[in-house]
Amino acid sequence: MSKTILITGAASGFGKIAAFDLARKGYKVIATAQVYPQMSDLIREAKESGVELIADKLDVSNSRDIKYVVDKYDVDILISNAGIMEGGPIAEQPLELIRSMFDVNVFGGLELAQGFIKKWVEQKKAAKIVFTTSMGELWTVPYVAAYCSSKHAMGAIAEGLRTELADFNIKIATCNPGVFGTGFNDRGVDSIFRWYNPETNFTPPSAFDGAAESLEHQLDPQSMAECIVNVALDDNSNFRNVHPKETEDFVKQLQAEAWTAKS
Numbered sequence: 001m002s003k004t005i006l007i008t009g010a011a012s013g014f015g016k017i018a019a020f021d022l023a024r025k026g027y028k029v030i031a032t033a034q035v036y037p038q039m040s041d042l043i044r045e046a047k048e049s050g051v052e053l054i055a056d057k058l059d060v061s062n063s064r065d066i067k068y069v070v071d072k073y074d075v076d077i078l079i080s081n082a083g084i085m086e087g088g089p090i091a092e093q094p095l096e097l098i099r100s101m102f103d104v105n106v107f108g109g110l111e112l113a114q115g116f117i118k119k120w121v122e123q124k125k126a127a128k129i130v131f132t133t134s135m136g137e138l139w140t141v142p143y144v145a146a147y148c149s150s151k152h153a154m155g156a157i158a159e160g161l162r163t164e165l166a167d168f169n170i171k172i173a174t175c176n177p178g179v180f181g182t183g184f185n186d187r188g189v190d191s192i193f194r195w196y197n198p199e200t201n202f203t204p205p206s207a208f209d210g211a212a213e214s215l216e217h218q219l220d221p222q223s224m225a226e227c228i229v230n231v232a233l234d235d236n237s238n239f240r241n242v243h244p245k246e247t248e249d250f251v252k253q254l255q256a257e258a259w260t261a262k263s
Contacts, residue, residue, distance in 0.1 A: 005232065006030040006075045008060055008112065009082030011038035013182035014132060017225035018079065020046070022232075023053040030073055032058035034082070058082075060108030061100075070115035076125075077232050078116050080109045081132040085188030089203040090145040094195055098146045105150035110157055117161075121168050128171040130232045131158045135178050135247050139254045143207065144188060162239055173237050175228045178247030181218030189215065219244065 005022055009015040010031035019031035023046070031046075031053050033039045042055035056072075059065045060082045083105045086097040113129055120127045136148035137155040155174060162172040179185060189211045198205045227243040242248035 002027055003076040003233075004028040004030070004074060005077040005079060006032065006069070006073055007079040007081055008032050008058055008109075009034075009132075010055075011042065013081075013184055014177065014180070014221055014225045014228055015079070015081040016042070017222060018081070018228045018232075019053060020049065020051050021225060021229050023051045025229075029053040030056055030069075030075065032056050032069065032082075034059045058112075060112055061103045063111065066108070066112050066115055070112070070119060074119075074123075075116065076127055078113065078127075078129045079132070079228060079232055080113060080129060081228070082108065083132065083134075083184075085144065085147045085184060085191065087144045087147065087188045087192040088196055089143055089201075089207065090149075092196075092201050092203060093146055097191075097195070101146060102150050102153070105147075106153045106157070109154055113157075113161065117165065117168075117170060120170055126169040128173070128232065128235075129158075129161070130228060131155075131172075131174045132228065133158070133174045133176050135176050135242060135251055137174070137176055138242070138251045139258075143192070143211075147188065159239075171235065171237075172239065173231050174240050175224070175231055176240065176242040176247075176251075177224045178242070178244055179214070179218050180221040180224050181215075182221045185218065186215055 005027050007015050007019045010019040011033035019029050023029040031042050033042055036057055039055045039057050046053050057065065058069050084101055086101045109131065131154055133155050134151040136144065137151040140148045158172050158174050165172065192208065224243055227241060231237045231241050242251060
């Protein structure tokens with residue numbers, strides 16, 4: 001029997017590519033988007049591509065949306081992919097921006113997961129959740145420390161769920177992308193300059209000199225979407241899946257060096 005897969009943050013990037021790929025493979029896909037215009041775009045693009053999927057609205061920071069979706073759909077796999085990035089020096093970053101980011105990246109993802117987990121346990125159903133976190137879950141990138149902290153938090157939640165749900169036959173995995181050209185990182189850099197003011201902030205403008213250059217060599221998101229699809233469908237996948245391999249090696253090196261880093 002074909003599995004039913006719900007994907008959050010499917011309006012663009014990895015979520016959208018994965019949703020269309022899974023639908024083409026014959027899975028029943030519920031591709032969700034934050035707002036109705038994105039949902040309409042998904043419906044139109046699926047029709048134009050000859051792909052059969054269900055598009056629905058799901059703002060993961062909206063508890064009513066979450067309850068509606070959990071009550072409406074019986075799914076076998078949840079790909080929790082929705083996320084936002086607010087950049088900037090964390091010593092000066094407005095707290096309301098950090099809170100809003102945690103609402104989406106942490107609390108929204110957890111609330112949705114809790115809803116489906118409760119349903120699966122009651123149904124005694126084998127199921128799986130794949131969280132799209134980030135390489136920033138495993139190390140802290142300067143000037144996106146708050147974003148990385150939200151991904152650290154989601155990674156810790158995922159690890160807890162993996163252990164605590166093992167006896168319920170509910171599997172948990174994370175996918176940790178490197179730097180891919182979905183537009184997500186570009187929007188994260190742009191978000192800095194919506195509040196940062198060199199006249200009033202003490203961080204010098206030169207701190208951001210390399211930001212634009214760092215976005216010039218982003219990777220094709222297709223391979224990361226394929227990684228997410230493969231992890232979702234593999235009953236014996238690794239818990240943590242950093243992609244590409246070069247990023248995995250880099251993160252492991254940084255983690256080793258962190259043990260001798262000075263204050």
